[in-house]
Amino acid sequence: MASSQVVKVLIVDDDNITRRIYRTMLFRFCFEITEVEDGNNAIQQFLDGNEYDLVLMDKHMPNMDGVEATRTLRGMGIPVKIVAITDDANSKDTFLGAGADKFLLKPLTFPMLTDILKSFNFLN
Amino acid sequence: MDYVNLRRQAASLRKGLFDQGYLDEQFYQLEDLQDDASPNFVEEVVTLFFRDSARLMANIDQALDKCVKDFNKLDVYMQQLKGSCTSIGASRMKTECTAFRECCRDENIEGSHSLSILNLCMRSFQKIKREHSVLRQKLESYFQLLRQAGPVECATRPNK
Numbered sequence: 553m554a555s556s557q558v559v560k561v562l563i564v565d566d567d568n569i570t571r572r573i574y575r576t577m578l579f580r581f582c583f584e585i586t587e588v589e590d591g592n593n594a595i596q597q598f599l600d601g602n603e604y605d606l607v608l609m610d611k612h613m614p615n616m617d618g619v620e621a622t623r624t625l626r627g628m629g630i631p632v633k634i635v636a637i638t639d640d641a642n643s644k645d646t647f648l649g650a651g652a653d654k655f656l657l658k659p660l661t662f663p664m665l666t667d668i669l670k671s672f673n674f675l676n
Numbered sequence: 677m678d679y680v681n682l683r684r685q686a687a688s689l690r691k692g693l694f695d696q697g698y699l700d701e702q703f704y705q706l707e708d709l710q711d712d713a714s715p716n717f718v719e720e721v722v723t724l725f726f727r728d729s730a731r732l733m734a735n736i737d738q739a740l741d742k743c744v745k746d747f748n749k750l751d752v753y754m755q756q757l758k759g760s761c762t763s764i765g766a767s768r769m770k771t772e773c774t775a776f777r778e779c780c781r782d783e784n785i786e787g788s789h790s791l792s793i794l795n796l797c798m799r800s801f802q803k804i805k806r807e808h809s810v811l812r813q814k815l816e817s818y819f820q821l822l823r824q825a826g827p828v829e830c831a832t833r834p835n836k
Contacts, residue, residue, distance in 0.1 A: 567756065569724050569763040576709050576717060612755055639762060659702050659762050662709065 559583045559674045560603065562632075564594040564618065565610035570658075574608055577665050581675070590614050591621030598625065604632050605674065608660075609652065611638035619643065619650045626651035633672050682825035689818045698811050702765030715827070719819045725764045726812055732757045733805065740798050747780040750797060754780065757804075769807045776800040 561583050563574050571587045578585050586602070588594050590613040597604070607625075611618040622634050636647040639658040647655050654671075656664060669675050693699045703718075710717040736753045739746070758773035760766075779796045 567759050567763065568728055569721055569760050572721055572724060573706070573709070573763060576714055579713065612752075612759075639759060658759070659705065659765075661705050 559605045561585050562594060562597060562602075562604040562607045563587045564589075564591065564607060564613070564621065565637075566590055566613040567610070570610070574660065574665075577660075577662050580662075581669065583674075591616030591618060591624070594621050595624055595628075598628065598630055598632075606669075606672065607632050607634045609634055609636050609647075611636065611640050611643050611647070619646050622647060622652050623650040635668055679825050682821055686818060686821035686825055689814065689821065693814055693818070698766070698768050698807075698814065700765045700767035702762065704765075706764060719822075721764060722815055722819070725760055725766070726808075726815075729757055729760055729808060732760070733801075733808065736801060740794070740801060747793070747797075751777055751780040766807075766811055769804060769811060772800065772804040772807055776804060 559581070561578055563571050563578075563585065565571050565574070565587075566589045575585055575587065586597065586604070588597060591609075592615040594607065594609070595616070609618040609622060613621075616624075618636060618638065622636070625632065625634065633654075634652045635654045635656060636643070636652040637656045637658055637660050638647075641657055644655045654668060656668070666675070694703075706718045706721055714720075732753055736750060736757070739750055739753070754773050754776050758770055758777070761770040761773055776797060779793055779800055
């Protein structure tokens, strides 16, 4: 886990609405939330020395897509849990091959998120 | 003011939105996220949707007006719009977005054929604009009724 006790989540999605919804869901767990709009900014967060426990990663984003961002993070040796969340069902194998831990189809629901958080033991 | 009647009208309008296919299950998810900490969450998200979708649709309009045959670019815009529709449960709009993307993905875009695809895209886009306008109208009416009815209104799923 990141150094503090609070679970730190990075939301990576170019859609305002999606980020708003995820933020509201995660707020219920009192997690610390950061949002970025593309893969480039996600990478920069880690290059800046920030630590996260969980990344919610969209696929289709400008500048750098989610698969490439995932691959880059793994190449940097970043062990953060990455959950790919996209409406592109065909990208599952690509995402998992790039190093994502889980793959979910949009729209993410609160029960889906809760299940994921439990599976990673973030709700203890 | 007859708050009971206003609530009844709001409930009826809401039911109609689901029955007529304007909204799907995802809208229930938004309603479930509304609580004391985020008492206006649904309206805020819907407002955000109409703001963002208007911007995306203006980009698409501009591209189509210029007879841009960069179908990849059009597809990217439309994918973003479809994503937003999915996020709030705008079901009919989402369906029309999918249809538009099918037009863009037509493999043969050489020469005069690309013009017919462009025309198909334009027609498809007109449908999206109509659905957008109707949904906006209905949701604005719905939230106005909710505001008039006061804070007691709770989202409940219609009986199946």
